[in-house]
Amino acid sequence: MCGIAGGWWPTRSSLVDDSLARALDAMRLRGPDDRGYELFEAANAVVGLGHTRLSIIDLSSAGHQPMHCAEGALSIVFNGEIYNYRELREELRSLGHPFVSDSDTEVLLAAWKQWGRACLPRLTGMFAFAVFDRVAATLTCVRDAFGIKPFFYSQEQGAFLFASEVAAIKALKREKATLDWQRAYDYLVHGDYESGPGTFFEGVLNLLPGHVLTVDLKTGALSDPLRWWAPSIKERSDLSFADATEHVRETFLQSIRLHLRSDVAVGAALSGGIDSSAVVCAMRHVEPDVPINTFSYIARGSDVSEEVWVDRVNEHVGAVPHKMVVSADELARDLDSMILAQGEPFGSTSIYAQYRVFQLAKEQGVTVTLDGQGADEMMAGYSGYPGQRLRSLIEKGKLVEAWSFLDEWSKWPGRSRMGGAKRCVAEMTQGTLNQVLRSLNGMNALPAWIKSEPLAERGIVQRFPLQRSDVTESGRRVVAELALSLTRRGLPALLRHGDRNSMRFSVESRVPFLTLDMVNLLLSLPESYLISPKGETKSVFRAAMRGIVPDDVLDRRDKIGFATPEQVWLTSMVDTIRSWLRVDLQLPFFDQAEALREFELIMAGKKPFTWQVWRWINFCRWHSHFIA
Known part of the structure; x- marks a missing residue:
């Protein structure tokens, strides 16, 4: 896990060297083990590539970056991990590629040389990288399918700048950072962030998940971001529920095997919920003898405490538990540090619990943790997406089943028939009507502490930033919403929290649910496999984990996670x-x-x-x- 920074400048000056060095200084916690940067002449301009390294695979100096291919045509800076690098390396060796290290970066560089962008769907991992091609005179920037690893970029005074953190972008920029009013309004009023390319900084953009962009080094022209992966919601009809259960089980266990590859100590973040419990129990299932250290936040004395479930899972797998109990005084003490680490505003204090969990892992000498993030967004977790499920059933003409589903769904904790019905209405409306209904539900687009006139003068859109999935079809509304949650609204914010919090303590957070194999499989299943007619969320996954995770954990009907009081x-x-x-x-x-x-x-x-x-x-x- 690392930090990357660089760009393209029409002319070389000492300012380029200084700003790139400052950018790497700003990301020192992302990569405390090594750092390097190089400047290259390119079509009468200059390309800069910088890297800070957190050594996880191949701890030797052979993993130093920027890394170059043997004949020197390609150079790369890479942030992330390619978990199937061993299998790819053997395939590339058979195609004539030599290797001098055990680094996954070298494998990625060879894969790019062999297949170009076609290598991306072959990668099981998390990644953000930039490849400098001297022959084609291009700088190509890539982000993984789910945006697990960050990639920011900006254009300024004819230059193109990129980095893993906004603090590094600020170091690269010559102009003062200014506030993006649209993002500020969306966050303050609607709690919306990380749902598009815009950031809280004017002119600084996210490369969206599953996208690639290219800089023409002869002209400095920047291509539009192109999508290299998009979720498919086409339903397959060849799997019974039992068959799907077996497929999900083996796909998940294989992902756990790959995510355990490391040359440093590996642990797990354990909240006590189904997802993190499944990760820990699967670790024990595939590695019966490996020591497992778990790290948990405990809201002791609160009604959101998960300690009993954390203890249940630790006892089941024989893990070494490490627990963190925190106070309001500690939140006040650490708040500024956490805000600096995040770089942009975030949703709630729950991420402080996560922040302290990573700190605890660092204190115990664990550099890699596995996390349950992403499961809800691919398996209809949370409250089960009732609005979308009801719409799917109604569109299929299954009105009796829709009523039965609403009735059964409402029997779970924290749910009601009225709540489900409201979500169904919201799902089936848009535009002005949707905004009116939100207002009637107490969601005001112009609260008293917002002044509309200055926003209107700036052209700021003063309504809820409603998004609909790019892929949708009648009767598949749940999986369409999951596709949106995975790539635009929901998961990107959670992944940002996890990346910045873990990197604050130089810990690599891995998310084994988030592989293309897992997502492609789950989004292809009938919706009733994900959210059952009885209102059970993650139904097929719960079935798949029988015999691996204790039944009482799988049968839980509540969801808390790292909730804080x-x-x-x-x-x-x-x-x-x-x-x-x-x-x-x-x-x-x-x-x-x-x-x-x-x-x-x-x-x-x-x-x-x-x-x-x-x-x-x-x-x-x-x-x-x-x-x-």
Whole structure:
């Protein structure tokens, strides 16, 4: 796991060297074991490639980057891991490619030389990389299918800049970073972020998951990002539920085998939920004798505590447990550090629990952890996507089944018939009608602390950024929504949290659910295999894990994860929060006095507590660090 940075500049100067060195300094925690950068002449311009290394596979100097192919035509900087690198290396050897290291980077470079972009679907792993081709005079930038690894880019004064973190992009830029008002509005009002190419910084973009872009080094022209992978929702009809169960089981276990490949210590982040429990139990299943260290956040004394389930799984597999209990004082102490690590605002304090889990792993000498992220978005987890499922059944004319599903679904904790019906209506509406219904449900697009006029003058869209899946068809609305969740809305934010939190402590977080084999299989199954007629989420996966994960864990009907007692924490920090919200950000659209007034009402119990409080806090502290 590493950090990469670089770009294309029309002229070479000492500023290029200095800015690239500063960018690598900004990412030192992503790669504390090695660093390097090189500048190359390219069509009367200059290309820079920089890298900071966290050594995981082949710990020797042979893994140093930038890495070059034997004849020197290609150079690469790569952030990530290719888990099937051994199998690819043998295939490439048979095609005549020599290898001098055990590095997956060398395999990736040879695969690119042999197959070009066609190598990408062959890769099982997480990756963001840039390849400099001297012959074609191109710089090609690539991000993995799910965006597990970050890739930011920007254009400025004729130059193209890229990096793994926005802090590094800021170091590369000559101009001062400014706030993107659209992203700020979407986050503050609707809690939306990481759902598109835009970032909180004007002119700084994400390369979207599963995309590639190319710089023409002769002209500096940047291609439009092209999609190299898109989810398919075409249903297969050749698998019974039992057959699908076996396919899911073997595909998941094979992914666990590959994700355990490492030359350093491997552990697991264990929340106690089904997904992380399945990862830990599968680790024991495929490696009966390997020591397993688990790392867990415990909300001790809270109704969101998962400690009993964490203990159940650790006992089942004979793992060495490591637990973290945190307080509001610790959150206040670490908040600025976490905001700096994240680089952009985020959704809730739950990621502080994750932050501390990675810190705990680092303290125990574990450099790689496996995590259950992504399972919900490919197997209809959370509350089971009831709106989409009801729409699918209605579109198929199965009205009796739709009513039965709603009735059964509503019997699970935290659900109701009215809640399911509302989601169905929301799923089947869009445009102005959707916005009206959101407003009637208490979701105001213009709260009192937002000033509409300055936003309108800037052309800011002042409504919920509703997105629909690029791939959809009648009767397949659940899997269509999963395809969107995997690539645009939902998972990208969670992956960002995990990447930045783990890298803050130089820990590599691996996500074995997120492979093309797993996703392609699960999105091809009938929707009833994912969310059962009884309202059971992840139905086929629960069946697949029978005999590997304890039945009582698989039969859980609640979902908590790394949930934190947010209201309790923030209530105990009232004086500190008050001082943060009083810092004048000088933003014409954000009425901080009104936000502070509403905050006082919430703290006094005169208005219900909402996550909006956290968004005010997070945005104000982030703005003070990165924009002010």
